[in-house]
Amino acid sequence: MNEVVDYDEVGPEKIIQVYDPKTKLRGVVVIDNTALGPGKGGCRMTPTVNEEEVKGLARAMTWKNAMADLPFGGAKSGIFANSKEITKEEKKSIVEAFGRALRGIAPAIYISAPDMYMGEEEMRQMAEAHGDHKCCTGKPLDMNGLPHELGSTGFGVAQSAFVAIEHLGLNCDQITFTVDGFGNVGTFAAKFLTERGAKFIAASDSKGVIYNPNGLDYDKLMCVKGEMGSVVKYDDGEVLPGEKIAEIKTDLFIPAAKPDIIHEANKDKVDAKIICCGANIPMSARIEEEMHEKGVLVVPDFVANAGGVISSYIESIDGKEEEVFPMIEDKVVKNTKLMLERAKEKGISARQAAIEIAKERISGSKN
Numbered sequence: 229m230n231e232v233v234d235y236d237e238v239g240p241e242k243i244i245q246v247y248d249p250k251t252k253l254r255g256v257v258v259i260d261n262t263a264l265g266p267g268k269g270g271c272r273m274t275p276t277v278n279e280e281e282v283k284g285l286a287r288a289m290t291w292k293n294a295m296a297d298l299p300f301g302g303a304k305s306g307i308f309a310n311s312k313e314i315t316k317e318e319k320k321s322i323v324e325a326f327g328r329a330l331r332g333i334a335p336a337i338y339i340s341a342p343d344m345y346m347g348e349e350e351m352r353q354m355a356e357a358h359g360d361h362k363c364c365t366g367k368p369l370d371m372n373g374l375p376h377e378l379g380s381t382g383f384g385v386a387q388s389a390f391v392a393i394e395h396l397g398l399n400c401d402q403i404t405f406t407v408d409g410f411g412n413v414g415t416f417a418a419k420f421l422t423e424r425g426a427k428f429i430a431a432s433d434s435k436g437v438i439y440n441p442n443g444l445d446y447d448k449l450m451c452v453k454g455e456m457g458s459v460v461k462y463d464d465g466e467v468l469p470g471e472k473i474a475e476i477k478t479d480l481f482i483p484a485a486k487p488d489i490i491h492e493a494n495k496d497k498v499d500a501k502i503i504c505c506g507a508n509i510p511m512s513a514r515i516e517e518e519m520h521e522k523g524v525l526v527v528p529d530f531v532a533n534a535g536g537v538i539s540s541y542i543e544s545i546d547g548k549e550e551e552v553f554p555m556i557e558d559k560v561v562k563n564t565k566l567m568l569e570r571a572k573e574k575g576i577s578a579r580q581a582a583i584e585i586a587k588e589r590i591s592g593s594k595n
């Protein structure tokens with residue numbers, strides 16, 4: 229569930245409706261807060277996207293960018309269209325119209341990026357129609373974009389997990405971990421955890437879960453997923469229904485697929501010491517607090533999955549691929565530690581501590 233954003237001390241500063249009669253583009257840009265820099269956040273194209281949803285997503289970007297200590301505020305945008313029901317040409321015209329509509333605000337107070345049904349080709353179209361390539365990140369390599377295949381977000385998720393593991397006095401080479409969603413974020417997080425010796429015991433995708441308490445072979449699972457389309461085709465483990473991934477006893481659980489994998493009906497069956505959120509909103513903020521009260525350490529999404537936006541920042545300043553991992557490691561490790569130390573000191577959840585830190589940064593206080 230998205231955060232419900234009321235008009236408060238943070239934002240939203242501007243909500244801009246865009247409409248183009250020729251292409252029938254209808255969209256919305258929400259600039260939540262620009263205290264630290266232009267509002268940064270992706271653009272999604274879905275038939276159901278609405279202003280409330282975009283407001284919630286823009287607020288999440290305000291927290292994420294402030295917590296990553298980037299010179300970006302928070303923003304998000306949405307185009308109301310069903311990309312499955314329009315032709316490629318119609319989609320291109322709509323994206324180009326959106327790019328032109330951003331001329332007054334991007335990159336001064338808004339910088340766009342890919343999100344649902346908006347990938348690097350759409351970023352090319354948006355940037356070319358707009359005229360200033362700085363209006364968005366996530367562009368293709370030939371436009372100096374930084375490729376998704378680098379695995380920036382999964383790398384960052386693993387970095388924040390390392391800090392959480394150490395915070396609990398555990399050793400990476402003695403823990404087990406599970407991953408919901410063996411896609412871009414999930415595979416890279418699993419790769420870096422496996423490299424540090426953690427035992428990978430379960431993974432899921434849209435077809436189900438593969439579970440082996442003695443450990444899955446990461447390279448073999450990657451081949452199976454690549455060649456046969458699903459982790460459930462891996463031959464050395466038990467296949468379970470998809471939602472069971474959240475109930476497997478493990479030291480570390482990494483949600484890296486859809487929202488609300490932990491919900492009212494399964495929240496009491498979760499058996500993990502640490503949940504490090506690669507996916508956005510894998511549980512509501514309220515359930516996250518309940519997990520904290522039960523002694524589960526949850527690293528919130530906007531802290532753990534900041535690797536993607538840190539990579540976008542590097543793209544926005546024309547930085548190079550070699551700078552991506554060192555900067556993600558530096559920022560994610562530092563900020564996860566800061567959050568966990570404050571949470572421990574004050575006896576509050578990691579999420580509450582992170583929001584406190586983000587608010588202080590936005591309001592100009594030191595931390």
Ligand code: NAD
Pocket residue numbers: 381408409410411412413414432433434435470484485486487506507508533536
């Ligand atoms: P992806 O499409 O590469 O991978 C998603 C994976 O989830 C796929 O393996 C898919 O099979 C699996 N999946 C789909 N439905 C499922 C289900 N019902 N149960 C279990 N698995 C299911 O996507 P991604 O880029 O890895 O993103 C994953 C999550 O991380 C999303 O919530 C996304 O918003 C978030 N996120 C991604 C990035 C990024 O840079 N990619 C950045 C921040 C947050």
